[in-house]
């Protein structure tokens with residue numbers, strides 16, 4: 001294994017796998033926050049930890065960057081046992097976004113974003129260039145925002161700065177603890193969408209904690225559903241979790257309206273039929289969309305079908321009934 005990989009001095013890397021093996025945390029007062037937790041987080045994927053309050057999500061996340069020391073177990077990032085590393089050094093290579101963002105109030109945005117590069121000893125010019133590049137990446141014009149202070153930003157903008165700061169030193173891993181929960185539902189939806197676009201570019205290995213199953217389904221490549229004491233109930237891609245919850249507890253957790261949520265993770269191609277003769281005036285959706293997108297487009301224009309386009313060409317049609325006829329992905333068990 002490349003011993004320099006998470007020192008940042010090795011070859012440029014964009015993502016790393018994370019393995020948790022029988023990891024646990026018992027606090028001195030005897031509270032077993034996490035009993036015995038194992039999980040394989042794939043490189044370049046976004047894995048969501050979801051579960052009820054107090055079940056150990058934040059504890060697991062904070063053990064990955066050693067803000068909390070595990071009582072037992074092994075945590076391996078990119079082949080290296082991180083418990084053998086200097087924790088302060090380690091944290092400089094792991095981005096961390098927390099719920100209330102934790103920006104430094106007396107530093108301007110550019111300085112906030114440059115925090116970790118500064119700790120890593122980058123020169124000033126490089127730090128500022130990197131900060132501005134990151135501001136653009138999260139959709140905030142550096143000319144307008146770099147010199148502002150955190151209190152001069154909206155909650156959603158601060159949230160984006162939190163993400164920019166976590167990405168600044170190009171970490172291998174990004175840990176996010178309820179990163180979008182402090183903003184109102186509309187801003188949250190927009191942030192989630194932007195974040196997905198960002199992730200499509202940067203392809204980090206991300207572990208994200210949330211309470212919100214919709215957020216989990218929307219953002220996650222895989223979702224780990226936890227119960228009290230960090231017990232792992234199920235670990236699966238969203239579509240599988242929704243269509244095949246493997247216990248009543250998971251079924252209850254993903255909720256009664258999972259049928260609708262399932263649409264949001266099923267490619268619309270599964271309901272697509274070849275184009276027909278009359279297409280003019282029909283709403284269109286992109287071929288990369290989901291059944292939910294197709295249904296939403298139909299509902300918005302009171303149409304019974306949508307035209308599917310790819311690279312500007314019509315490639316098929318989806319009807320309202322066909323949306324509901326897509327079988328629950330191998331949901332027979």
Ligand SMILES: Nc1ncnc2c1ncn2[C@@H]1O[C@H](COP(=O)(O)OP(=O)(O)OP(=O)(O)O)[C@@H](O)[C@H]1O
Pocket residue numbers: 027028029031032033051052053054055056057058059060211
């Ligand atoms: N320092 C501590 N000493 C004792 N118990 C603690 C300590 N810190 C956390 N705990 C307990 O560990 C358990 C797990 O806490 P954790 O913060 O990981 O939960 P969580 O799943 O993130 O919850 P939430 O969704 O409410 O943020 C809780 O029961 C909590 O009370």
Ligand SMILES: [Mg+2]
Pocket residue numbers: 057058059177
């Ligand atoms: Mg928490």
